Amino acid sequence: MVKDILIEATTKSIDTVWQIMIIVIPVMVMIRIAKELNLLNKVCSYFEPVTEKVFLPKEATFPLIVGMLFGLQYGAGVILQAVKEGQLQGRDLLLLNVFLGLCHAIIEDTFIFIAIGANGWVVAFFRIFMAIGVTYLFGRYLVKKYDSRMNLKIEKPTESRAG
Amino acid sequence: MKVTVDMVGRGVKDGLRTTWELAKVIIPVYFLITVLKYTPLMDLMVKAFEPVTKLVGLPGEAALPIVIANLLTIYPAIPAIIAFPFTPKEITIISTMILLCHSLLVEGAIAKKAGTTAWKVVVLRICTALTAGIILNLVL
Numbered sequence: 001m002v003k004d005i006l007i008e009a010t011t012k013s014i015d016t017v018w019q020i021m022i023i024v025i026p027v028m029v030m031i032r033i034a035k036e037l038n039l040l041n042k043v044c045s046y047f048e049p050v051t052e053k054v055f056l057p058k059e060a061t062f063p064l065i066v067g068m069l070f071g072l073q074y075g076a077g078v079i080l081q082a083v084k085e086g087q088l089q090g091r092d093l094l095l096l097n098v099f100l101g102l103c104h105a106i107i108e109d110t111f112i113f114i115a116i117g118a119n120g121w122v123v124a125f126f127r128i129f130m131a132i133g134v135t136y137l138f139g140r141y142l143v144k145k146y147d148s149r150m151n152l153k154i155e156k157p158t159e160s161r162a163g
Numbered sequence: 164m165k166v167t168v169d170m171v172g173r174g175v176k177d178g179l180r181t182t183w184e185l186a187k188v189i190i191p192v193y194f195l196i197t198v199l200k201y202t203p204l205m206d207l208m209v210k211a212f213e214p215v216t217k218l219v220g221l222p223g224e225a226a227l228p229i230v231i232a233n234l235l236t237i238y239p240a241i242p243a244i245i246a247f248p249f250t251p252k253e254i255t256i257i258s259t260m261i262l263l264c265h266s267l268l269v270e271g272a273i274a275k276k277a278g279t280t281a282w283k284v285v286v287l288r289i290c291t292a293l294t295a296g297i298i299l300n301l302v303l
């Protein structure tokens with residue numbers, strides 16, 4: 001009994017790691033190439049209309065795409081850079097974090113879960129779909145709240161954005 | 164603008180590093196869960212969580228990977244998925260929910276560092292994951 005458990009655990013866990021390895025290595029090679037050739041800079045402009053649809057400025061497109069594809073750690077660096085350059089403010093940051101919280105490192109994550117038997121298309125696209133939907137709704141809510149506040153206190157300086 | 168051998172080499176290294184990070188977690192956690200499966204604790208947990216997991220069309224066992232992913236990271240959730248005989252539909256639902264909402268402690272801290280209030284993001288993520296689970300259970 002105990003011996004069976006040990007054998008099952010050993011073979012199944014090693015087998016899983018192997019399955020993940022043969023998928024993850026080619027994926028990481030592609031990600032590395034995309035990073036080092038700055039391929040994302042070139043595709044960003046195509047996504048600007050989507051960024052503006054979810055109430056974010058078009059300057060948020062690069063951090064958004066980088067974080068979504070490569071991950072939160074990497075994306076946070078790019079966000080901080082954009083903040084330093086003064087392109088993103090309170091509300092933008094909150095929305096960007098809502099989107100990226102839901103949807104980051106989708107390439108790596110999706111392939112890891114494909115390796116253990118999930119449907120990758122459903123996992124990846126549904127995640128993007130939910131992230132866009134929630135960011136849109138939350139963005140609309142913030143914009144409405146912010147606008148009504150502005151109407152109420154018209155004499156207050158408007159730079160203090162929500163977030 | 165050319166793909167060099169060095170670049171591919173660094174990519175392979177990235178892949179091996181990720182695999183190693185996964186292996187370090189998956190193998191020991193798989194053993195722990197296999198042992199847990201044969202204890203009465205597992206039955207108690209399944210019964211306790213069944214009413215909640217039923218909402219998203221999952222058996223009680225699915226609570227284990229989901230809880231692990233939220234308290235820790237997605238890596239130890241992987242052995243908690245493969246240790247049970249989930250169907251492909253169930254794995255897809257669990258994976259989507261976990262990916263939408265995981266490592267709340269660590270990623271909440273990162274969100275804070277990136278300059279925003281963490282709790283709003285956390286609450287939204289939990290709600291989104293539940294909604295996603297309910298929708299996927301209906302459409303898949």
